[in-house]
Amino acid sequence: MNKFLLGTNWKMNKTLTESIQYTNDLMPIIEKYPQFEFFIIPSYTHLWKIKETIDAQKSPLKLGAQNMHQEDFGQFTGEISPVMLKEIGLDVIELGHSERRQYFNETDEAVNQKALAALKHGFIPLICIGEQLADKNYGVSKEMLAKQLKIALKDMPANAISNFWIAYEPVWAIGVNGIPAETSYVEEIHNFLRTVLIDLYGTIGQEIPLLFGGSVNKNNASDYARLENVDGLFIGRSAWEPDLFEELMVLV
Numbered sequence: 001m002n003k004f005l006l007g008t009n010w011k012m013n014k015t016l017t018e019s020i021q022y023t024n025d026l027m028p029i030i031e032k033y034p035q036f037e038f039f040i041i042p043s044y045t046h047l048w049k050i051k052e053t054i055d056a057q058k059s060p061l062k063l064g065a066q067n068m069h070q071e072d073f074g075q076f077t078g079e080i081s082p083v084m085l086k087e088i089g090l091d092v093i094e095l096g097h098s099e100r101r102q103y104f105n106e107t108d109e110a111v112n113q114k115a116l117a118a119l120k121h122g123f124i125p126l127i128c129i130g131e132q133l134a135d136k137n138y139g140v141s142k143e144m145l146a147k148q149l150k151i152a153l154k155d156m157p158a159n160a161i162s163n164f165w166i167a168y169e170p171v172w173a174i175g176v177n178g179i180p181a182e183t184s185y186v187e188e189i190h191n192f193l194r195t196v197l198i199d200l201y202g203t204i205g206q207e208i209p210l211l212f213g214g215s216v217n218k219n220n221a222s223d224y225a226r227l228e229n230v231d232g233l234f235i236g237r238s239a240w241e242p243d244l245f246e247e248l249m250v251l252v
């Protein structure tokens with residue numbers, strides 16, 4: 001039985017000092033909540049120092065990167081390779097966040113290439129999928145999500161699939177302008193995603209953690225967390241301060 005996952009992507013926020021402070025403040029908190037598996041996803045430039053900070057405390061806090069190139073080395077100015085991230089000793093690679101898709105033209109095919117590379121290098125790929133508001137309004141959310149998921153997982157060997165985490169993050173629910181999703185809607189979509197995974201991988205599909213994200217806050221966290229096919233919460237703003245994060249833990 002997997003632990004319930006609780007994690008946060010800091011996006012392009014926090015200085016190095018703030019990041020280390022957060023990590024130092026969070027580690028003693030998470031010791032009080034052994035029922036959860038925690039992860040944080042800071043900026044690339046802070047990863048080495050944060051890894052040292054985590055290791056110094058022998059903390060189980062998992063550490064991830066917000067993106068990764070699929071090639072080991074090469075002429076890809078501005079990119080970071082799996083080999084480089086492996087040297088740091090990361091656990092998780094977040095791929096396909098809606099902001100990467102929207103502002104950096106990240107396609108489903110690119111997410112698939114990166115996910116295959118992440119797996120090859122021993123990371124847990126955290127694949128983000130989510131439909132646009134128009135998809136929801138036209139009643140095609142499930143088709144869009146199944147497409148994203150199937151392309152992201154193309155050629156993924158069944159024996160590797162249990163090492164994946166999938167985050168469902170409806171694009172219209174993310175960020176300051178996001179509208180929190182109805183619990184019943186999240187339930188319907190997570191149940192649907194589970195059936196897609198089972199269709200693809202049989203019983204192993206039952207074990208792949210499905211996280212929910214998008215305007216999760218202390219008013220709705222426990223409602224989402226209680227849903228049968230929600231195996232974790234992936235949180236932005238409401239987890240950017242350790243004490244806010246702890247308020248969520250108490251509720252989940």
Ligand code: PEP
Nearest residue numbers: 174175213214215236237
């Ligand atoms: C996100 O950007 O992935 C996210 C979940 O953000 P927020 O919780 O701030 O909506």
